[in-house]
Amino acid sequence: MRKTILFAIVLLSASPVRAADPVPYPEGYRHWHHVKSMVIEAGHPLYDSFGGIHHIYANDKALQGYRSGRFADGAVIVFDLLDAKSENHAIVEGARKVIGVMRRDAKRYAATGGWGFEAFGGDSRERVVGAQADTACFQCHAGQRERAYLFSQLRDR
Amino acid sequence: MRKTILFAIVLLSASPVRAADPVPYPEGYRHWHHVKSMVIEAGHPLYDSFGGIHHIYANDKALQGYRSGRFADGAVIVFDLLDAKSENHAIVEGARKVIGVMRRDAKRYAATGGWGFEAFGGDSRERVVGAQADTACFQCHAGQRERAYLFSQLRDR
Numbered sequence: 238m239r240k241t242i243l244f245a246i247v248l249l250s251a252s253p254v255r256a257a258d259p260v261p262y263p264e265g266y267r268h269w270h271h272v273k274s275m276v277i278e279a280g281h282p283l284y285d286s287f288g289g290i291h292h293i294y295a296n297d298k299a300l301q302g303y304r305s306g307r308f309a310d311g312a313v314i315v316f317d318l319l320d321a322k323s324e325n326h327a328i329v330e331g332a333r334k335v336i337g338v339m340r341r342d343a344k345r346y347a348a349t350g351g352w353g354f355e356a357f358g359g360d361s362r363e364r365v366v367g368a369q370a371d372t373a374c375f376q377c378h379a380g381q382r383e384r385a386y387l388f389s390q391l392r393d394r
Numbered sequence: 395m396r397k398t399i400l401f402a403i404v405l406l407s408a409s410p411v412r413a414a415d416p417v418p419y420p421e422g423y424r425h426w427h428h429v430k431s432m433v434i435e436a437g438h439p440l441y442d443s444f445g446g447i448h449h450i451y452a453n454d455k456a457l458q459g460y461r462s463g464r465f466a467d468g469a470v471i472v473f474d475l476l477d478a479k480s481e482n483h484a485i486v487e488g489a490r491k492v493i494g495v496m497r498r499d500a501k502r503y504a505a506t507g508g509w510g511f512e513a514f515g516g517d518s519r520e521r522v523v524g525a526q527a528d529t530a531c532f533q534c535h536a537g538q539r540e541r542a543y544l545f546s547q548l549r550d551r
Contacts, residue, residue: 267427267428267551268427270424270425271424271428271449271451274447275484275485275486275487276478276484276485277483278484278485279483281483290433294428321433326434326435326436326437327433327435327438328432328433328435328485329432330431330432330549333551360551392487394424394490394517
């Protein structure tokens with residue numbers, strides 16, 4: 238009996254409820270709802286990390302979350318960052334620099350506000366955050382706790 | 395019999411195959427596929443008309459058209475123009491200035507390359523092109539004949 242309980246505890250410990258669970262690549266996000274966009278230029282405090290033009294995309298659950306303020310598990314938000322090239326008094330999109338992904342799972346990612354964080358370099362599937370989600374992502378997002386840890390708000394029109 | 399034929403001719407003349415048919419407001423376009431974006435700044439030759447940040451959205455038929463080069467009747471493309479506000483070394487989206495709409499119907503809009511053109515001011519349903527599609531829209535788009543009369547190309551990634 239004691240062995241059985243111990244085994245159950247070990248099983249529970251090995252269950253997927255842990256902060257380091259990798260966030261999957263957001264397949265098909267380019268067809269999701271386009272939430273808003275922004276250009277970050279030289280001189281902006283986040284230019285080194287996020288300089289360029291970025292678009293925010295939300296899957297259906299995330300779109301509902303933006304509206305209600307409550308994000309269900311499975312809500313996914315993508316921050317899609319492209320180079321911003323100046324051409325003849327216009328800013329046009331260049332190559333993809335990185336995509337950032339936030340995936341909601343209140344239990345799995347409890348250590349980082351209920352959101353899993355990951356980023357994929359360029360057009361690749363190469364993970365550039367991995368186990369660094371806490372320091373590389375959440376330390377900034379933590380300040381947005383009152384806004385569900387998000388910087389973006391829905392431009393619902 | 396002659397009366398019947400005459401009546402049929404009148405009916406045909408009154409059929410919807412005419413260039414002035416109004417292009418309907420593109421309901422739900424904010425959920426369509428986001429094709430690409432661009433910022434037009436002061437100094438650009440189109441700044442007076444199109445200054446700001448614009449996003450291009452395509453319905454499913456238009457998305458297929460971008461990919462195949464052949465646009466089926468019912469394909470709709472939206473040019474969504476917002477104010478571009480400079481804030482702390484960033485460009486953020488402001489109020490909507492206008493949406494431009496191209497709707498494919500090869501017969502109905504044969505006089506303007508098979509595309510109907512319309513624009514709606516701000517967030518309203520107020521038509522700002524109406525019967526001026528030829529001079530206000532098509533005269534520029536005509537130069538893009540080899541590209542299905544479009545300026546935008548799909549950023550298919």
